[in-house]
Amino acid sequence: MTVRVVTDSTADLGPDRARDLGITVVPLSVLFGEEALLDGVEITADQFFKRLAREPIMPTTAQPSAGAFKIAYEALIAEGATGIVSCHLSEALSCTLESARQGAGGLPVPIIHVNSKQVSLGLGVGVIEAARAAAAGATVEEVAAVATDVFRRTHIIFTLETLEFLRRGGRMSRGREIMGTLLNVKPILTIQDGLVEPIGKIRTKQKAIEDIVGRCAELRPVQYTFAVYATTPDDLAYIDDRMRGIAPDAPFFSGRIGPVIGTHGGPGTVGIGVVTSPDEHSPAFLPK
Amino acid sequence: MVQYARVSAFQVREAFRVAAEWLSANRDGINAINVYPVPDGDTGTNMLLTWRAALAAASEDSSHAGEMLAGCSRAALLGARGNSGVILSQMIRGLAEAASGLEDLDAAAIVAGLRTASITADEAVSAPVEGTMLTVLRDAAGAAEATLAEEHGIRSVLNAAVAEAYASVERTPLLLPRLREAGVVDSGGLGVAVILEGLARGLDGEPLPLTIRATATARVDVAGIEHEGHGYCTEFVVAGPGIDRRALQEELAALGGESILVVGDARTVHVHVHLPDPGPGISAGVRHGEVTAVKVDNMQAQHEDWLRGLGGLEGAEPAAGGAALPAIGLVAVAPGEGFARTFRDLGAVALLQDEGAKTSAGELLRAARRAGTDHVFLLPNDRDILMAAEQAAREAPGFITVLPSRSAPAGIAAAIAYWPDGDPDAAGKRMIDAMEGVRVVEVSRAVRNATVDGVTVSAGDAIALVDGLLIGRAQTLEGALQVGLALAAGSGAEIVTLYLGQEAEPGAGPRVEALIRASHPGLAVEVVEGGQPRYPYVLGVE
Numbered sequence: 096m097t098v099r100v101v102t103d104s105t106a107d108l109g110p111d112r113a114r115d116l117g118i119t120v121v122p123l124s125v126l127f128g129e130e131a132l133l134d135g136v137e138i139t140a141d142q143f144f145k146r147l148a149r150e151p152i153m154p155t156t157a158q159p160s161a162g163a164f165k166i167a168y169e170a171l172i173a174e175g176a177t178g179i180v181s182c183h184l185s186e187a188l189s190c191t192l193e194s195a196r197q198g199a200g201g202l203p204v205p206i207i208h209v210n211s212k213q214v215s216l217g218l219g220v221g222v223i224e225a226a227r228a229a230a231a232g233a234t235v236e237e238v239a240a241v242a243t244d245v246f247r248r249t250h251i252i253f254t255l256e257t258l259e260f261l262r263r264g265g266r267m268s269r270g271r272e273i274m275g276t277l278l279n280v281k282p283i284l285t286i287q288d289g290l291v292e293p294i295g296k297i298r299t300k301q302k303a304i305e306d307i308v309g310r311c312a313e314l315r316p317v318q319y320t321f322a323v324y325a326t327t328p329d330d331l332a333y334i335d336d337r338m339r340g341i342a343p344d345a346p347f348f349s350g351r352i353g354p355v356i357g358t359h360g361g362p363g364t365v366g367i368g369v370v371t372s373p374d375e376h377s378p379a380f381l382p383k
Numbered sequence: 384m385v386q387y388a389r390v391s392a393f394q395v396r397e398a399f400r401v402a403a404e405w406l407s408a409n410r411d412g413i414n415a416i417n418v419y420p421v422p423d424g425d426t427g428t429n430m431l432l433t434w435r436a437a438l439a440a441a442s443e444d445s446s447h448a449g450e451m452l453a454g455c456s457r458a459a460l461l462g463a464r465g466n467s468g469v470i471l472s473q474m475i476r477g478l479a480e481a482a483s484g485l486e487d488l489d490a491a492a493i494v495a496g497l498r499t500a501s502i503t504a505d506e507a508v509s510a511p512v513e514g515t516m517l518t519v520l521r522d523a524a525g526a527a528e529a530t531l532a533e534e535h536g537i538r539s540v541l542n543a544a545v546a547e548a549y550a551s552v553e554r555t556p557l558l559l560p561r562l563r564e565a566g567v568v569d570s571g572g573l574g575v576a577v578i579l580e581g582l583a584r585g586l587d588g589e590p591l592p593l594t595i596r597a598t599a600t601a602r603v604d605v606a607g608i609e610h611e612g613h614g615y616c617t618e619f620v621v622a623g624p625g626i627d628r629r630a631l632q633e634e635l636a637a638l639g640g641e642s643i644l645v646v647g648d649a650r651t652v653h654v655h656v657h658l659p660d661p662g663p664g665i666s667a668g669v670r671h672g673e674v675t676a677v678k679v680d681n682m683q684a685q686h687e688d689w690l691r692g693l694g695g696l697e698g699a700e701p702a703a704g705g706a707a708l709p710a711i712g713l714v715a716v717a718p719g720e721g722f723a724r725t726f727r728d729l730g731a732v733a734l735l736q737d738e739g740a741k742t743s744a745g746e747l748l749r750a751a752r753r754a755g756t757d758h759v760f761l762l763p764n765d766r767d768i769l770m771a772a773e774q775a776a777r778e779a780p781g782f783i784t785v786l787p788s789r790s791a792p793a794g795i796a797a798a799i800a801y802w803p804d805g806d807p808d809a810a811g812k813r814m815i816d817a818m819e820g821v822r823v824v825e826v827s828r829a830v831r832n833a834t835v836d837g838v839t840v841s842a843g844d845a846i847a848l849v850d851g852l853l854i855g856r857a858q859t860l861e862g863a864l865q866v867g868l869a870l871a872a873g874s875g876a877e878i879v880t881l882y883l884g885q886e887a888e889p890g891a892g893p894r895v896e897a898l899i900r901a902s903h904p905g906l907a908v909e910v911v912e913g914g915q916p917r918y919p920y921v922l923g924v925e
Contacts, residue, residue, distance in 0.1 A: 273728075273729060273730025273801070273803060274728075274729075274730075275725075275728055275729045275798075275799060276728055277724060277725045277728045277911055278725060278728075278729075278795070278799070278880065278909060278911060279909055280729070280799055294802070295802055296729075296799055296800075296802075297799065297800070298796070298799050298817075298878060298925060299877050299878055299907070299925075301877065302877075
């Protein structure tokens with residue numbers, strides 16, 4: 096019996112990692128005006144951020160069609176999948192999960208949909224764990240339980256150069272007008288119950304990164320740490336160093352924010368995440 | 384003229400009214416007394432508005448002096464504006480406490496009132512300084528007590544108090560070096576003397592003097608006073624691993640240093656200090672690291688040049704006259720529209736500071752009540768609003784905490800660190816930490832010749848203050864800004880915020896921003912409208 100894992104491009108896994116783990120990634124799209132480009136397929140992160148800096152029009156994003164999911168699921172069934180676990184971007188932020196559910200209609204194998212209530216590698220790390228569980232022979236229910244459990248234990252905290260992109264995309268949960276737009280204040284945000292929640296504000300980028308590192312350092316015990324960046328690889332190197340100091344034994348994942356998350360975060364976005372260790376609520380079946 | 388043995392509530396009210404009239408007549412003169420050569424003195428206005436708040440509460444129907452004064456006291460506490468107003472309100476409180484239960488007042492009650500007023504005011508100030516309104520009232524109360532031992536007429540004791548109060552005002556420069564250096568008497572002390580005189584005349588029914596007191600006594604002859612303690616303005620930079628700024632500051636103080644500024648980080652600090660002998664100060668620096676950029680000026684020589692240039696004091700003109708509430712709320716006093724907008728953008732309730740009178744304790748209290756449900760932090764953003772904020776906090780213990788911000792840029796740093804929910808203690812600590820990392824540079828033009836903080840300036844000079852200390856002058860505002868920034872930026876600074884004042888020239892923003900970027904390439908620069916009066920440029924350096 097073969098269980099396969101599907102996610103979407105907002106997991107920011109990168110093509111190599113997805114391929115190595117046998118994960119199918121269904122791309123969302125970024126739209127520059129009328130021009131729609133498949134996230135990570137027709138436009139890379141590099142190309143996207145260069146274009147963002149150049150273009151006068153602001154991009155928007157669109158979820159994959161139900162048909163795109165149907166094609167992906169059928170391909171896996173053709174390869175011999177006996178069950179599929181499909182984990183996606185927080186449903187409060189996107190209709191991707193709804194498309195995925197529609198795309199699963201009438202297919203002959205069990206397909207479990209998981210609302211990660213996460214974004215970026217917060218979604219990606221749970222998907223990696225699910226793929227490992229599937230490879231270790233877990234049932235479709237067990238794989239879904241592993242993914243759900245990792246998503247529950249995942250905490251992501253991030254900072255932006257500006258709130259402009261998030262505001263424009265309408266992805267701020269509450270219009271807390273305290274964030275300081277007259278001065279170039281850096282917002283500190285988290286994902287809570289699948290929503291983007293502002294949790295602080297700080298004057299400079301360097302202090303903002305120190306702040307999120309400090310907030311992540313309070314999350315214990317640590318199973319994994321991870322970090323993502325949009326355009327500033329030096330920040331990633333710095334965070335890697337700091338997180339290794341804070342949780343030396345925890346594996347550290349890193350990733351680059353792709354075009355879709357980049358549309359809502361903007362250049363300079365940096366996020367740090369912590370997956371806390373399995374606890375009494377975690378399922379008994381867990382891969383090594 | 385009648386020498387009353389007792390006065391009624393009606394007479395006390397009349398005395399308060401005459402005192403208000405007399406203080407009003409002297410207001411501009413008191414406002415003009417300012418240590419710094421920037422026309423922002425508002426002591427007279429602050430005291431007058433505080434006094435009027437007390438007067439307004441003195442009911443015409445009241446026939447019980449003690450009860451009436453209790454009402455006045457309460458009104459003054461909330462109406463208090465500026466540090467001088469807060470101290471005055473505490474004096475009124477003392478007076479009311481001494482009169483408590485008395486239907487009318489005799490000389491002994493009035494003398495006891497003056498003494499209690501003095502003690503109450505002394506207790507309200509955390510670090511009392513002599514040569515201020517505290518000293519003047521204490522001296523006046525002493526003279527009234529001495530007179531009471533001889534005779535019991537109200538007029539006699541009050542006349543003694545008034546005469547001693549004015550004499551005490553004249554002595555303030557002898558007690559307070561900053562006044563001596565600036566060549567002025569203490570403005571708040573003069574206000575106290577004027578109020579006492581108004582009260583005395585009001586109780587007597589005697590007419591007010593024709594000569595306004597404030598212009599007659601505002602300035603003292605600095606040439607006639609021994610000019611001491613100036614020594615050498617010494618500046619240098621210390622570089623090294625792990626410099627203990629506090630230790631260096633203490634060593635400089637132990638060497639007799641004044642106006643000490645030690646700014647920077649653990650690796651590089653800029654030192655500015657006035658020393659009787661610069662040698663040991665520089666040696667102290669050498670013990671902490673490598674000393675460079677040493678600059679020593681003989682302030683005595685500067686002062687003598689200044690006096691020569693003036694031909695004594697003849698040319699010295701006094702200054703011209705003067706939604707749903709969050710759990711944790713923030714109230715900020717803003718010195719201009721731009722600052723108010725910026726504070727609101729950060730989630731604070733902003734109170735726009737009127738020109739000429741400081742925000743009152745009552746205004747702060749009312750704002751706090753519409754700022755938050757569980758706890759409210761107050762950012763006075765001005766040395767002279769700090770005490771009013773503390774007075775407001777005493778009215779709502781456990782609800783209001785004052786964050787002692789001394790400038791608007793420091794307040795902005797605190798407001799950036801503000802967050803509307805969570806643990807109030809942690810929120811307060813975060814805001815205080817943010818605030819303490821800010822140095823403030825204020826740039827203006829001197830309106831008169833003066834020597835302050837050891838720096839001698841002439842009318843029209845562009846001047847720079849760093850954290851409230853006058854540290855240098857230049858021909859142009861931009862030049863003064865650079866002098867201030869060089870000291871404030873030290874080496875640990877990351878970002879400079881330039882707040883453009885009402886008097887900044889159109890287009891000054893981009894020009895000054897370019898200047899700062901050129902001279903401090905490592906610093907991020909942001910420019911916003913501050914809208915503050917009198918200071919075309921204010922910088923927050925973090």
